[in-house]
Amino acid sequence: xxxxxxxxxxxxxxxxxxxxDMDVLIDxxxxxxVGHSLTVPADAEVIDAAGxxxxxxxxxxxxxxxxxxxxxxxxxxxxxxxxxxxxxPTVGVLRDAVKxxxxxxxxxxxxxxxxxxxxxxxxxIDMDVTYAETLQVWQEMGxxxxxxxxxxxxxxxxxxxxAEDEMRQKTLDFIAAYxxxxxxxxxxxxxSTLFLCDDDLMHWVAxxxxxxxxxxxxxxxxxxxxxxxxxxxxxxxPVERLERFGLLNERLSAVHCVHIDAPExxxxxxxxxxxxxxxxxxxxxxxxxxxxxxxxxxGVPVAVATDGAASNDLLDMWEEMRAALLLARVSTNDxxxxxxxxxxxxxxxxxxxxxxxxxxxxRPGRLADVIVVDLxxxxxxxxxxxxxxxxxxxxTRADDVRDTIIHGRVVMRERRIITLDEAEVLAEAxxxxxxxxxxxxxxxxxxx
Numbered sequence: 111x112x113x114x115x116x117x118x119x120x121x122x123x124x125x126x127x128x129x130x131d132m133d134v135l136i137d138x139x140x141x142x143x144v145g146h147s148l149t150v151p152a153d154a155e156v157i158d159a160a161g162x163x164x165x166x167x168x169x170x171x172x173x174x175x176x177x178x179x180x181x182x183x184x185x186x187x188x189x190x191x192x193x194x195x196x197x198x199p200t201v202g203v204l205r206d207a208v209k210x211x212x213x214x215x216x217x218x219x220x221x222x223x224x225x226x227x228x229x230x231x232x233x234x235i236d237m238d239v240t241y242a243e244t245l246q247v248w249q250e251m252g253x254x255x256x257x258x259x260x261x262x263x264x265x266x267x268x269x270x271x272x273a274e275d276e277m278r279q280k281t282l283d284f285i286a287a288y289x290x291x292x293x294x295x296x297x298x299x300x301x302s303t304l305f306l307c308d309d310d311l312m313h314w315v316a317x318x319x320x321x322x323x324x325x326x327x328x329x330x331x332x333x334x335x336x337x338x339x340x341x342x343x344x345x346x347x348p349v350e351r352l353e354r355f356g357l358l359n360e361r362l363s364a365v366h367c368v369h370i371d372a373p374e375x376x377x378x379x380x381x382x383x384x385x386x387x388x389x390x391x392x393x394x395x396x397x398x399x400x401x402x403x404x405x406x407x408x409g410v411p412v413a414v415a416t417d418g419a420a421s422n423d424l425l426d427m428w429e430e431m432r433a434a435l436l437l438a439r440v441s442t443n444d445x446x447x448x449x450x451x452x453x454x455x456x457x458x459x460x461x462x463x464x465x466x467x468x469x470x471x472x473r474p475g476r477l478a479d480v481i482v483v484d485l486x487x488x489x490x491x492x493x494x495x496x497x498x499x500x501x502x503x504x505x506t507r508a509d510d511v512r513d514t515i516i517h518g519r520v521v522m523r524e525r526r527i528i529t530l531d532e533a534e535v536l537a538e539a540x541x542x543x544x545x546x547x548x549x550x551x552x553x554x555x556x557x558x
């Protein structure tokens with residue numbers, strides 16, 4: 111059935127193109143037409159967007175969905191102790207619990223996906239703790255998801271990872287079963303970070319990425335210590351090592367890139383690699399501030415993302431856009447260093463490039479991932495039409511998103527999730543998580 115969004119007060123066909131009083135016609139899973147007063151097909155479903163802004167769906171390009179069971183429990187510790195004291199014990203609890211209750215990965219994915227849909231997120235990339243139930247939730251809810259299959263063979267406690275040959279075969283089997291680039295679910299390869307993977311594994315990832323045309327996501331240069339350790343062990347900075355492995359190309363998304371230098375920025379630019387910026391996570395863990403302004407100036411596509419709920423603690427892309435913009439300005443002492451249009455681009459067009467999907471803009475032929483934002487809210491009025499992007503980026507909240515459409519299907523209408531019973535999911539998740547949290551202190555691992 112066709113879907114017509116009519117009477118949009120503002121239509122952001124892309125971050126730099128805003129038009130007034132527009133309609134959007136969706137046919138199947140793509141945008142069919144954009145214009146004034148489009149003819150309503152006889153069998154069309156109609157959404158009235160009067161008084162609203164219509165935008166491309168936001169894309170959260172880096173997340174750890176299992177961490178939705180970890181909101182608000184880790185305060186004031188940096189990355190490595192945070193991994194040892196929070197993440198690894200939690201993963202130990204989860205893996206044991208899932209053996210007797212396979213519903214748990216379904217629940218953490220459903221919780222996260224509800225939050226994202228409610229905030230206008232239509233696609234995400236999820237890394238770590240891989241279960242098929244995650245893709246099952248996305249298919250049931252009509253959400254576009256990319257599972258970045260996480261690979262490690264160093265530092266992570268041996269109890270939490272598979273044997274090398276088994277890991278590689280399971281990865282390839284998972285790709286064969288679930289990578290559906292023409293549908294809602296995709297699979298990327300995700301060597302977690304260089305200090306968790308040996309050189310042989312990195313070369314294997316590069317070979318499989320090229321052979322299967324798969325995206326690759328990796329944490330890079332998140333902390334100064336990570337860079338110093340790489341220099342001490344190999345004489346090379348992390349981005350230089352990625353280039354040696356043959357991984358720097360348009361398929362790669364390098365997450366964080368907080369501690370990179372000018373030559374590394376130039377290397378990222380000429381190889382076509384993507385960078386994912388997680389400003390709130392970097393602030394919470396005191397990692398530092400990524401050089402977003404020099405990256406963009408060099409021509410590197412930079413997407414913005416929330417990271418996991420354990421280091422954020424929200425999956426709110428509106429907050430993330432504001433954080434990216436404000437950090438760029440304060441770190442350069444330049445109030446014009448990053449524009450609201452830049453921030454929107456980081457959450458839409460450049461994010462779509464990172465996710466390797468034909469979305470991020472409302473144009474005929476593009477994927478029909480669209481959101482409707484209600485502007486009739488006290489904090490959005492009076493809405494100054496001279497610069498609607500500035501109004502949206504600085505003033506919009508996640509709960510201003512009224513309708514969310516993914517792959518041409520309405521999954522939230524008038525703030526109600528249509529594709530599952532939200533109240534039941536919340537009640538079940540609370541009951542399960544309470545028991546898991548009490549067991550977390552029983553798990554302790556020696557990493558190095």
